[in-house]
Amino acid sequence: xxxxxKKAILYIGVLCFLVASPGIAFASNFDLVxxxxxxxxxxxNTSVLIRMExxxxxxxxxKILWYVNKNLIxxxxxxxxxxxxxxxxxxxxxxxxxxxxxxGNSYNKQFILAPAExxxxxxxxxxxxxxxxxxxxxxxxxxxxVTAVPRFKSLSSDPSEYFYxxxxxxxxxxxxxxxxxxxxxxxGFAGAPIPVNVEVSLPGTNWKGERYLSIxxxxxxxxxxxxxxxxxISYHHALPKIVETNGTQFTLHxxxxxxxxxxxxxxxIAFKWYADRRVMPSDQAYxxxxxxxTGKETxxxxxxxxxxxxxxxxxxxxxxxxxxxxFTPEDNTQ
Amino acid sequence: xxxxxxxxxxxxxxxxxxxLIAIIAVGAFLFLRNKSGTTEGTGGVLSFxxxxxxxxxxxxxxxxxxxxxxxxxxxxxxxxxxEPMFRQLTPESVAGITxxxxxxxxxxxxxxxxxxxxxxxxxxxxxxxxxxxTLIPRIYEAYFxxxxxxxxxxxxxxxxxxxxxxITTRVEDIEEPMDETNIGKLQNHxxxxxxVKIADDITFVSVSPDGKTMLYLLPVPDGISGTIIxxxxxxxxxxxxxxxxxxxxxxxxxxxxxxxxTKPSANxxxxxxxxxxxxxxxxxxxxxxxxxxxMADESGKFxxxxxxxxxxxxxxxxxxxxxxSEEGVNIYEQHIGLNTLPEKCTWAASGTTIYCGAYNNSxxxxxxxxxxxxxxxxxxxxxxxxxxxxxNIIYVADPQKEIQRNFDVTHPLVDKDEKYMIFIxxxxxxxxxxxxxxxxxxxxxxxxxxTTTLTPEELKDAVGTTAQ
Numbered sequence: 001x002x003x004x005x006k007k008a009i010l011y012i013g014v015l016c017f018l019v020a021s022p023g024i025a026f027a028s029n030f031d032l033v034x035x036x037x038x039x040x041x042x043x044x045n046t047s048v049l050i051r052m053e054x055x056x057x058x059x060x061x062x063k064i065l066w067y068v069n070k071n072l073i074x075x076x077x078x079x080x081x082x083x084x085x086x087x088x089x090x091x092x093x094x095x096x097x098x099x100x101x102x103x104g105n106s107y108n109k110q111f112i113l114a115p116a117e118x119x120x121x122x123x124x125x126x127x128x129x130x131x132x133x134x135x136x137x138x139x140x141x142x143x144x145x146v147t148a149v150p151r152f153k154s155l156s157s158d159p160s161e162y163f164y165x166x167x168x169x170x171x172x173x174x175x176x177x178x179x180x181x182x183x184x185x186x187x188g189f190a191g192a193p194i195p196v197n198v199e200v201s202l203p204g205t206n207w208k209g210e211r212y213l214s215i216x217x218x219x220x221x222x223x224x225x226x227x228x229x230x231x232x233i234s235y236h237h238a239l240p241k242i243v244e245t246n247g248t249q250f251t252l253h254x255x256x257x258x259x260x261x262x263x264x265x266x267x268x269i270a271f272k273w274y275a276d277r278r279v280m281p282s283d284q285a286y287x288x289x290x291x292x293x294t295g296k297e298t299x300x301x302x303x304x305x306x307x308x309x310x311x312x313x314x315x316x317x318x319x320x321x322x323x324x325x326x327f328t329p330e331d332n333t334q
Numbered sequence: 335x336x337x338x339x340x341x342x343x344x345x346x347x348x349x350x351x352x353x354l355i356a357i358i359a360v361g362a363f364l365f366l367r368n369k370s371g372t373t374e375g376t377g378g379v380l381s382f383x384x385x386x387x388x389x390x391x392x393x394x395x396x397x398x399x400x401x402x403x404x405x406x407x408x409x410x411x412x413x414x415x416x417e418p419m420f421r422q423l424t425p426e427s428v429a430g431i432t433x434x435x436x437x438x439x440x441x442x443x444x445x446x447x448x449x450x451x452x453x454x455x456x457x458x459x460x461x462x463x464x465x466x467x468t469l470i471p472r473i474y475e476a477y478f479x480x481x482x483x484x485x486x487x488x489x490x491x492x493x494x495x496x497x498x499x500x501i502t503t504r505v506e507d508i509e510e511p512m513d514e515t516n517i518g519k520l521q522n523h524x525x526x527x528x529x530v531k532i533a534d535d536i537t538f539v540s541v542s543p544d545g546k547t548m549l550y551l552l553p554v555p556d557g558i559s560g561t562i563i564x565x566x567x568x569x570x571x572x573x574x575x576x577x578x579x580x581x582x583x584x585x586x587x588x589x590x591x592x593x594x595x596t597k598p599s600a601n602x603x604x605x606x607x608x609x610x611x612x613x614x615x616x617x618x619x620x621x622x623x624x625x626x627x628x629m630a631d632e633s634g635k636f637x638x639x640x641x642x643x644x645x646x647x648x649x650x651x652x653x654x655x656x657x658x659s660e661e662g663v664n665i666y667e668q669h670i671g672l673n674t675l676p677e678k679c680t681w682a683a684s685g686t687t688i689y690c691g692a693y694n695n696s697x698x699x700x701x702x703x704x705x706x707x708x709x710x711x712x713x714x715x716x717x718x719x720x721x722x723x724x725x726n727i728i729y730v731a732d733p734q735k736e737i738q739r740n741f742d743v744t745h746p747l748v749d750k751d752e753k754y755m756i757f758i759x760x761x762x763x764x765x766x767x768x769x770x771x772x773x774x775x776x777x778x779x780x781x782x783x784x785t786t787t788l789t790p791e792e793l794k795d796a797v798g799t800t801a802q
Contacts, residue, residue: 117618117621119605119618119621119622121579121581121596121605123579123580123581130474130490130499130501131474131475131488131501132706132707133538133583133597133598133702133706134597134598134599134702134703134706134707135581135596135597135598135599135602135703136581136597137599145578145579145580147578147579149579149605149607149616149618151618156615156616156617156618157615157616158614158615158616159616181578182557182578182579216601216602223707223708223709225708230448230471230472231427231447231448231472232447232471232472232474232489232490233490234708235474235708236706236708236760237708237761238707238708238709255707257707265496265498267497
């Protein structure tokens with residue numbers, strides 16, 4: 001064969017390849033038609049909006065048939081969205097789409113909708129008093145542990161089976177690994193929530209889930225309780241602003257809610273107790289202060305106590321409170 | 335003059351007579367009006383007490399049988415009304431309670447906060463017996479197991495190394511009295527010479543409904559550890575689970591599974607799971623409820639839960655098996671028209687009846703945070719419902735009306751015959767019993783006099799107390 005013929009065959013071959021390759025590429029990689037759902041990770045018995053997009057197929061003039069679990073639901077031109085409900089946990093909803101373009105080409109695509117849930121739990125490493133049943137709240141520069149609990153196939157799951165990708169403040173990658181279902185993130189200023197995002201996938205499957213969370217940041221607070229030698233600290237009865245007692249001694253105990261617990265336990269917190277504007281002695285890691293009646297037993301004596309607390313390691317963790325204790329003669333106390 | 339004087343005296347006597355008759359007439363009118371009363375039917379409009387931000391806590395004086403009079407509810411000719419509706423079982427601060435059955439009768443055992451002494455009281459008579467005299471002062475929490483014969487006591491101890499208070503947990507058996515005082519003592523559950531030591535700073539404890547097992551949660555470096563202790567024998571404690579998340583409130587069931595609910599805060603989403611220690615699988619139950627708190631029945635089939643809503647702390651029921659179905663979609667949750675927290679409720683032995691103390695709460699209150707912190711207290715009235723008919727909530731009692739006293743109900747229990755509801759009043763930690771009135775007969779249509787109209791006072795009773 002002469003050189004000219006060989007070149008002609010070569011050119012024709014290249015030309016055919018260039019013409020056919022987009023089609024082959026399209027046919028072999030149909031992900032040029034993509035699906036998205038709202039919500040992104042629907043749970044069980046949830047209404048879901050499915051949208052279809054493509055940069056390779058002209059959907060605006062294509063006839064589109066939507067099937068749900070083999071049943072024809074919708075048939076129209078250019079209708080690229082469908083609303084369906086997920087089933088119970090563990091039930092899959094199979095969406096089949098047939099696209100017939102204006103020039104007669106036909107494409108099939110299947111999309112499986114499976115309920116998934118990704119719970120994101122968080123816990124702040126801040127102080128709460130013993131026996132407290134409520135949640136510790138995050139405060140300025142406190143650390144928060146965030147934990148994901150995903151479920152794809154059923155209501156039950158073993159979190160260690162999943163692959164996790166964590167993002168903090170929308171762009172900062174804070175770790176990804178199999179079984180890494182927890183991360184620790186620092187908080188910022190009070191009133192400025194911290195966004196955390198986690199993507200979860202089940203290795204060996206196409207199942208994915210995602211969850212976005214905004215962690216609120218609070219200010220610490222002080223709550224005063226009475227400490228008595230007989231009953232201990234009355235944690236479930238906070239002292240009102242004005243307290244009456246017919247004793248000659250009264251011990252105040254403060255619970256510094258939501259200050260960073262490592263600083264509280266290490267004794268790093270600065271406490272300033274004042275009684276009638278004079279510095280008071282305090283004890284036991286500064287959480288207690290005792291008032292004594294100095295006047296006659298038959299007199300009523302009032303002392304105004306002010307407490308200010310600040311964490312020098314996290315300078316915006318501060319709080320103050322005030323209580324007035326009235327020592328009354330025994331007959332006068334209600 | 336004499337005649338005038340006589341006339342004068344006569345008119346004085348007549349005037350005095352008229353005044354006396356008038357006084358008697360008014361008194362009779364008021365007495366008879368109160369006695370007539372109304373018959374209340376079931377499913378009445380909800381009547382709530384009110385939440386006070388600074389509720390005055392009345393001191394308890396006198397003996398421990400302060401009673402109320404039942405003047406407004408039910409048939410006053412009923413001999414049962416002779417027994418007071420509310421009975422104070424002890425005025426002293428109580429740390430924990432349980433009920434035990436002996437010879438067919440129900441008794442209540444309780445631990446005094448001040449001393450750690452264990453007592454037993456008959457809720458029908460108020461008769462009290464001291465069971466132990468082992469002094470362990472300043473008890474914060476107490477739990478019972480093993481049919482009331484084992485008690486778990488929790489108190490604070492100053493740790494000399496850490497220089498702070500730590501939570502100490504003791505498991506003690508109630509030993510029979512050995513001398514003529516007829517008062518027993520507490521004995522280490524694992525034995526005097528046992529090397530078993532329960533760690534400090536256990537965060538929470540739960541005892542299984544049959545009283546045979548106790549679960550405790552202990553913080554560990556990578557999260558939380560859950561350990562079980564047998565309360566009926568001396569087996570070594572055994573760790574049954576670990577979790578990287580540590581802020582759980584647990585509830586242990588007889589089969590060893592555990593309901594784990596995240597610690598609540600008013601505006602934070604809470605989650606509740608069932609953990610199976612044999613498969614190490616967590617199954618999701620209630621999900622994404624603000625301020626979520628839970629309490630399951632003994633079997634774990636139903637979960638009573640509350641959610642913080644703009645209208646207050648709203649009670650609902652979750653069932654693992656669907657409660658109903660609508661258009662092919664299973665419904666697992668049902669709202670109950672009560673503002674309360676599950677810890678103010680108790681399941682009766684039937685497993686389907688629930689008794690609650692419920693309240694109206696005011697705006698600006700963070701529930702349950704403010705309640706847990708002791709910043710607010712509730713004024714509860716008492717209600718009853720059945721899981722088979724949650725729309726029908728039955729009014730039981732309003733202590734404000736009965737004995738002019740407010741209760742903030744905690745640690746509620748009901749005896750197996752549903753005759754008494756026992757609870758601790760959070761206002762002063764005193765122990766009380768409520769004699770549960772028998773069901774009121776259904777009002778037959780033929781008994782209704784259509785010409786009868788309710789007085790404003792009766793209407794107010796029917797509508798209930800409004801929030802302030």
